[in-house]
Amino acid sequence: MNADKLxxxxxxxxxxxxxxxxxxxxxxxxTDLQGTGQFFASLGLPTQMALMIGLIELIGGLMMIAGILVPIVALLFVGVLAGAIVTVKLQSGFLNGYEYELFLLVVSAGMGLFYADDKYLQRMLAIIRK
Structure with a gap:
């Protein structure tokens, strides 16, 4: 197997x-909008954000798996994860705090940068223009 394939x-x-x-x-x-909405409300966030964040994660996750609009999905993930770190996890410190979300944020940013090459962006623009 060659290096590019690996x-x-x-x-x-x-x-x-x-x-x-x-x-x-x-x-x-x-699938638990009531509970998630209550948790968001306890943080001082609008309960409607539970659905918005849930859909970004669910639909974005499926799009990431399929390789659809990866740079855009990755950017949305970075925003969601940064928000989670700042609003919930930061006060707990790194270990047993925000390390998991930070890891996912960095992986998301890496995916976005990896797939944000000229060829990928040109293919996506061609699809959008049709």
Whole structure:
């Protein structure tokens, strides 16, 4: 197997696992909107954000797995995860606090940067223009 194929397999494994993780978290939020909404309200956030964040995670996770609009989905994940760190996890410190969300944020940013090459963006623009 050549090095390029191995790189593609490796980055695909990371992309798929990120998608599964985010989709699963989104599914949990969407299937318990009342509980998630109450949690958001306890943070001083609008309860409607529970659905919005859940859908970003669920649909975005599925899109990440499929490789659809990866840079845009990754940017949305970065926003969601940064929000989670700032509003919930930061006060707990790094260990047993925000390390998991920070890890997912960095992986999301990496996926966004990896897939934000000229060829990928040109293909997406061609699809949008049709």
């Amino acid at each position: 790189k593609y397999i490796g980055i695909s494994m990371i992309k798929i696992m990120l998608g599964i993780t985010m989709a699963w978290h989104g599914f949990a939020k969407v």
